[in-house]
Amino acid sequence: MNIIIRLLVTALAAMVTAYILPGVHLPDFKTALILALVLAILNLLVKPVLILLTLPVTVITLGLFLLVINAVIILLAANLVDRFEVDGFFWALLFSIVLSVINSIMHGIAGGEKD
Template sequence: MNFLLRLLVTALAAMLTAYVLPGVRIKDFITALVLALVLAILNMLVKPVLVILTLPATILTLGLFLLVINAIIILLASKLVSGFKVDGFFWALIFSLVLTIVSGIMHSLAGTGADD
């Protein structure tokens, strides 16, 4: 149940973030739900592999390369989800930052934190 609530909150945060950023478009709320599910799967399966493969770059940049990995995950999700478009790497990077902040605030308000 907590997973479904987290998906709904993330989808709503994605819709809000796409509304604010002109370089990101989400067709409707169903697309945002699919995007939230795809992002959850990519963060579970692909992100750990990318983090391990780029560990030297991550250490060298004191962790800032993780922002690049997040942007790559967003770009990959835009290729997989029809109705979700990102205009380029810069917009994917900004979208990942804003989505993290907005969804973090919304998760804390909804009471769907990691400790639940």
């Protein structure tokens, strides 16, 4: 049940973020749900591999390169999800940052489980 709530909150956060940023186009909530599912799968499978491959650069930049990895994940999701468009790398980077902030706020409001 927790996974479904997380996907719904992420989809809602993606809709809000796309509404705020003019370079990101997300037409409806169904597409946002598909995007949330694709992002969850990419973050589970692809992101750890990218982090491992770029570990030296990540260490040298004190972790800031993780923002670039997040932007790459967003661009990859834009290629996989129909009707979700990102106008470029800068918008993907901004989308990932704003999505993380809004997602954290929404999970705080929703009263997610305390670990």
